[in-house]
Amino acid sequence: MRVLKISGIVVGCLVAAFFVLLLAVWLFVNPNDYKARIEQDVKAETGRDLVLAGPLRLSVFPWFALRLGPASLGNPPGFGSGPFASIQYASLSVKLLPLLRKQLEIGHVEVNGLDLHLLRNARGQGNWQFGTGTAPAAENAAGASQPGGSGEELRNVAGVAIRSSRVSYQGMVIEDLNATVGRMRSAVPVPVDLKLRLLTRAGAEPLDLAARLDLVRAASGEQYRIEHLSLSGTWIPKPGMAAVPWGLSAPQLSLDLNAQTAGVPSFAARLASAQVTGSLEGTRMVDAPKVTGTFRLEPLVLRQWMSEVALPVPDTRDPQALSRFAASGDFAYGANAARATSLDVQLDGSTLRGAAAITNLTTEAMSFDLALDHIDLDRYMSVAPAPARAPESKPTALPTSSLAHLQLSGTATIGEATVERLKLSEVRVEVDSNAGVLHIDPASAQLYGGAYLGHITLDARASVPTLRLDQSLTGVDVAMLLKDFDNIDRISGRGNVTTELTGQGATSDALLKTLSGRITANLANGAVEGLDLWYEINRAVALTERHPMLAGKNTGRTTFSVFKASAHLKDGIATTHDLDIASQDLRITGEGTANLLTDAIDYRVQAAILKGTAGGMLADVPLTISGTLTSPSVRPDLAELAKAGLQQALKGNREELQQTLQNRLKSLFR
Numbered sequence: 001m002r003v004l005k006i007s008g009i010v011v012g013c014l015v016a017a018f019f020v021l022l023l024a025v026w027l028f029v030n031p032n033d034y035k036a037r038i039e040q041d042v043k044a045e046t047g048r049d050l051v052l053a054g055p056l057r058l059s060v061f062p063w064f065a066l067r068l069g070p071a072s073l074g075n076p077p078g079f080g081s082g083p084f085a086s087i088q089y090a091s092l093s094v095k096l097l098p099l100l101r102k103q104l105e106i107g108h109v110e111v112n113g114l115d116l117h118l119l120r121n122a123r124g125q126g127n128w129q130f131g132t133g134t135a136p137a138a139e140n141a142a143g144a145s146q147p148g149g150s151g152e153e154l155r156n157v158a159g160v161a162i163r164s165s166r167v168s169y170q171g172m173v174i175e176d177l178n179a180t181v182g183r184m185r186s187a188v189p190v191p192v193d194l195k196l197r198l199l200t201r202a203g204a205e206p207l208d209l210a211a212r213l214d215l216v217r218a219a220s221g222e223q224y225r226i227e228h229l230s231l232s233g234t235w236i237p238k239p240g241m242a243a244v245p246w247g248l249s250a251p252q253l254s255l256d257l258n259a260q261t262a263g264v265p266s267f268a269a270r271l272a273s274a275q276v277t278g279s280l281e282g283t284r285m286v287d288a289p290k291v292t293g294t295f296r297l298e299p300l301v302l303r304q305w306m307s308e309v310a311l312p313v314p315d316t317r318d319p320q321a322l323s324r325f326a327a328s329g330d331f332a333y334g335a336n337a338a339r340a341t342s343l344d345v346q347l348d349g350s351t352l353r354g355a356a357a358i359t360n361l362t363t364e365a366m367s368f369d370l371a372l373d374h375i376d377l378d379r380y381m382s383v384a385p386a387p388a389r390a391p392e393s394k395p396t397a398l399p400t401s402s403l404a405h406l407q408l409s410g411t412a413t414i415g416e417a418t419v420e421r422l423k424l425s426e427v428r429v430e431v432d433s434n435a436g437v438l439h440i441d442p443a444s445a446q447l448y449g450g451a452y453l454g455h456i457t458l459d460a461r462a463s464v465p466t467l468r469l470d471q472s473l474t475g476v477d478v479a480m481l482l483k484d485f486d487n488i489d490r491i492s493g494r495g496n497v498t499t500e501l502t503g504q505g506a507t508s509d510a511l512l513k514t515l516s517g518r519i520t521a522n523l524a525n526g527a528v529e530g531l532d533l534w535y536e537i538n539r540a541v542a543l544t545e546r547h548p549m550l551a552g553k554n555t556g557r558t559t560f561s562v563f564k565a566s567a568h569l570k571d572g573i574a575t576t577h578d579l580d581i582a583s584q585d586l587r588i589t590g591e592g593t594a595n596l597l598t599d600a601i602d603y604r605v606q607a608a609i610l611k612g613t614a615g616g617m618l619a620d621v622p623l624t625i626s627g628t629l630t631s632p633s634v635r636p637d638l639a640e641l642a643k644a645g646l647q648q649a650l651k652g653n654r655e656e657l658q659q660t661l662q663n664r665l666k667s668l669f670r
Contacts, residue, residue: 031056031066042073046130048084049074065093065107079119079127088113088164107158114165114177157184173199175206189214189227205236208243222257229253235271237310244309246271260285264293272308273300290334299326302347318379324348336361343370350375360407368410376418395507398467400460408433421484423447436461448484449494450476464504467511473497478523490629493526493563501569512572512597519574523563528581533558533588536634537607537621559583572596579603585610592625599628604637 035052042050050073057067069089075082093107119127165177175197182191194211210232216225229250234243250267262282269276280293302325306313316322329343339357346352354370414427427445431438440456454471473481479492501517504510532555562582567574574594581588587610592603603625622637 031058047076054089059093064095065091067091069112075117075119075127076129078121078125082117083115084117084127086113086115087111105157109157109160110163111161111165112163114162114167116165116167118167118169120170157181159183171201175199186217186219189216205239207233207235209233224255224257226253226255227251241310244272255285257286260287262291273305274298275300284334288334290332292330292332292334294328294330296328297326299324299346301325314380315383316380317383321348321379347375348379356410363407364405365407366410367408368412370410370412372412372414372417374416375414378418378421381420395509397507398458398465398505398511400458400465400506403433403438403458403460403465404436406433406438422481423484424452448477448480450474452476465506467503469499469501469517471499478526490529491523491526491563492529493523493560495521495523495526495563497521509597515572515596516570518566518568520566521563523560525561526563527557527559528563530556530632531558531625531634532556533586533607533623533634536623536636537586537609539636558586567594569596576603579605594629599630601629601632602626 032055035056039050039052042048050071052068052071054069054071059065059067067090069087071090072083072086075084089110089112091108091110095105095107117127121127160179160181162177162179167174167177177194177196179192179194184190192211192213192215194209196209198207198209200207211230213229214227216227217223218225229248229252231248232246234245236243246269248267248269250264252265254263255261260283262280262285264280266279267277275298276295277298278293278295280291282289282291284290301323303313303322305325306322313322325347327343327345330341332339332341337357337359338361339355341355343355344351344353350372352370352372354368356368356370357366359365359367409432410430412427412429412431415425417424417427424445424447429440429443431440433439436459438456438458438460440454443452443454443456445452451474452471453474454469456470457466457468459466459468474496475494476497477494478497479489482488482490498520499517501515501519503512503515505514535555558581560581560583562580564578564580565576566578567576569575572595574596575591576593577591579588579590579592587608588605589608590603590605592601592605594601605623605625607621607623609621624635624637625632626635627633
């Protein structure tokens, strides 16, 4: 009993002495006396200027606490004279009694008015990197490796609070940063709440963000788990517009720093009325990140969503276009590439399936393999027709500037399509672009009872781009094609048309002015509209014979059984030497030119009137065709009539010729 009593007295004296010591420290030690020393030591160790402008306050029980502010820490050399970080107020407390057992228990950490300026110089160094000497590093390593040393595990932090703070990095700024972190313990969920306002660049509309999650760290190892993740906020697309809500949630997110893996079994994101769900997994997250996952965009009214996020909504010909949009697929990122596979994209009633990829993120090389079942592109065209271009207005520029760096290869197919009223099926296009040269080879389609095959090359390597077009139409109903293409009804028939053309220029006008090559046409059982050659022949014969024209009127149409012609193009002028149009009683041959820039035409033709099935020729009438392609004018060539002595040639065949003309005129009006 006596021993116990003596022990109790000793312990009591020690405790009393300890508290007397703490009281003495609190009464007689003024931390502000050490401000200059602290600033000098920080300068010596880091090369940065520490300014403790505000007072330092110290408390000793039950927490050893330090409070300071305002204060600032400067940038390292080479990052300017401004501060790296400044605070208005900060406090840190450490529990005393656990320190006696070599355990570090930190109380609440509070920071108010933090202003952190993160910068990176031209060499890639950040101003947040602190250089340390060899000795301190060795001490830290030794401390971390020794039980009970300065590297002893952080057992407990009562909480962290950051208020009214700001962080900037290059042009990006986080404002109104407020964060709270609950009591931190291993293997126990730590609640985290965060609010901030993000400005991605100067003058950009702010993005408000709020986050709520529970963070769990494994008792051993570098394994983390985030539970009940919820991000939400608003975004203002344009000044004066209402804020657009957005959000992201995930029941669970796992991260293993040792294995370098990450996983999100499921997530859900939203922006305005758009809703996206999916999952993702990551490997080698530090060394060489690789991420794979799935996504699904729920059906939305695309027109409405575009309006919500301030995208221009086109005034389409079909007001019901852009009513439904949905998408799903798999994605992958890694090895300097990004890919989307198993794509299923639905726009209104059309479905696009396949894959697309950026095969090299550095060079932005792309590839694709896509199949579209059907689409009517005319539904999505503007309601108002495009205004005619005035002669003095700027010509349309070809997209050659971006072609120099475009690396693109792939195949696209379309089951059925309508483009500017053209109806196509079985469309297939293979594209390859590299080093300034674009090849569309081949491009094929079925249309109007026939087939199209094209080989197109645009070479933009030289200062003046070159376009080459090798195209063919086989067995096509020309009347239906031209009618749907541009409401043109100048010629009808079924047959073949081929083009082999080359042009140089950076604009559409320049190409037309330099267009050279060859066009051939071979049609059967059709008609040339706008030209009634029988009427003109009747007028020429009447003029020669000096008698009134036979009864009849200009029908504006010349039928044929065969239409053959070829044209050589040079600098936008098409020259024909082999025009050949034939029917039962008429054959027309000739030559001339057509100006593709002005539509002007100038042809000299010979109209041979035949004796039906008996063979032979009744007359050969010279005609001139001038004017424009849209408004041609046909006249007898009086000089040729006189020169050829047509009147003498008609004497022996007058009655038969008049009967042939009369029969032809009657047949036109049956």
